[in-house]
Amino acid sequence: MxxxxxxxxxxxxxxxxxxxxxxxxxxxxxxxxxxxxxxxAMFCQATGYGGTVKRATQQYADRVLDRDITIRFDANTAGVPWQFQPVARSITVKIGETAQAHYSATNKFSHATAGRATFNVQPELAGPYFNKVECFCFTDTTLKPGETLDMPVVFYVDPDIVNVPELKDLTTITLSYTMFPIEKNEKDKPVVSSAPVKGKSNKVSHTEGSLGG
Structure with missing residues (x-):
């Protein structure tokens, strides 16, 4: 017991x-x-895994190679009523050169709407070597009816990309953004800077018809 x-x-x-x-x-x-x-998402941005653009820890690469690479720009929308497109379809820069490109977004709806962009690069293996210095991605942006916003992206391609056997002959990288709708008060609209990078200029190879959403 x-x-x-x-x-x-x-x-x-x-x-x-x-x-x-x-x-x-x-x-x-x-x-x-x-x-x-x-x-x-943080892991992908830090490492470039899965074609996600890598977040740069410095504004410029440690060197610039005497070798050109063309960056193509793509834009898509997934439910947000905006006209979202790159200003130029492509630019050609030196590997290691810090460059700036621009996207444009126009609210085509009758009232204020908000969006947020995600991004990646192709080929996916280039993700760890495509460094963004400034970007509008993952930023909640509200546009008034008919309002147009310039959305810059500043980047460089890491010169170490030429040491990767699968990428050593790469001549073109595609940077793609997709804009998604979000619910947000217009009073909370963030300010997106469109100031160019000081001391650097881009060589625009050509401007073609813009990509729609």
Missing amino acids: NHQAVTRPQKKNTNGIVAGVCVAFFGGMIGMAYAAVPLY
């Missing part, structure tokens, strides 16, 4: 501990699931 009296409380305490551990583990898994998307 005494043995049973001692054992039952011990089992009850043990069951309580196990239940608490399970609840904590389950809660942790839910937290990890919610954190997975932003953490994955």
